[in-house]
Amino acid sequence: MTELSRRQVILASGAVLIAAPVQARAPGEPASARSRWGLLIDTGKCSAECNVCVETCKAEMGLSGHDRPLTDAQYLRKVNVRDPATGAAHSVPVMCQHCAKPACVDVCPTGASMKRADGIVLVDRHICIGCRYCMMACPYKARSFAHEDQTGQQPYLPRGKGTVEGCTLCVHRIDEGRPPACVEACAAKARGAMLFGDLNDPKSDIAQRVAREATSRIRADLGLEPAIRYQGI
C-alpha cells in the first residue's frame, strides 16, 4: 500500500507538468501529467431534439431526479443557444470543462475540489463540507449539490447527501481504457458529435484535429483553459 507523499499530492494537483510520450497505464500506476484528457464536440452534428448523451450520463452515474430541474443533480446538460443577430441556433452539450486552471479548485477551502495529474477535475467527497463555494466559482454551472439521501449508487460512482458532485469525465472508464459513456452513446445511437482523447498525445485523433481545425472553448476569455473544445459555435 502506498502512502500519499507530498510529491504525489503535488503531482496529483497537476502543478507539475511532465512532457513525455503517452503510455497506457498499468494497474497500480498513478494517473500522470503525460496525459491530458479532453473532448472535442462538433455542435454541427448535435441536434436540439437529441438527448442521448444526457440520458446515458444519468443512467451510467445512477442519477435520479426529484422532478426539480433547478436543483436535481446533473453532470451533463444541453444548452440551446441562439445568435440574436443572425438567428443561428445551436444545441451545446455542457459538462465539467476539466479546466487546466479550475476556479473550483482555487476557491475550495478544504482541498476537496482537486485536479488529477491527468487533468481530470474531481470532488473528493470524503472531505467536501458542502459549502458550495465551487458551485459559485464555476462559470460553467457544471456542479450539482446532493440535497437528499441517495440510494442505488453505482459501485464506481459513490454519491451522497450534503456534498457537491459533477462530471468526472467517466474517470472509472478512462482508467480502464474506455471512453466516457456520453461519447460512446453519441457515437452508437446518435451522430457521433463527441471525440474523446488525449490532448497531450500528438498521435491521437483529438490532438490532430485540434491542431488542424478551428476549435473554440466556451468562455475562453476567463483563461481557465478547459479541456472541452467545441466546433461550430
Added chain:
Amino acid sequence: MGGRLLVLFLLLFTLPAFAADLPHWPKAKGEACIASNEVMRRDHPDMLKHQRDDTMRLGIRGAKASLKACVECHAATDSAGKMVPVSDPGQFCQSCHAYVAVRPDCFECHATTPKSPVREASR
C-alpha cells in the same frame, strides 16, 4: 485469598452469559480474505482509508484493499437471487458493526451491492 480466587472463577465462567450473542453473517463468496481475520478485523478501516486517497486522488486502481471488493465478496443473495445490501441488518458489514456499536458512513455514499440496477434515467 481463596475468596478472591472464587470471585475470579465466577467472573471468568459467568462472563460469556452476559455477553451479547455473537454476530452471524452470510458466508463470503471468495476462498480467503486479503489478510487473516485478526488483521482484517482490526485494520480494515485503515486499509480502506489509504486506498481511498490513492484511488480518488492519484488514480491508482487495482489496490489490494478496496471497498468495492469487500462488497463484491460479502454481499449475499436472497432466495429470489436478488443481491442483499451489505448494510442491511444481519448482513456481513452491518452485523459486526452493530455488535461493536460502530456506524460507518461509507454506505451513505458507496454502493452496498456489487451491481446496482441501472435506473431508468429521469426525464
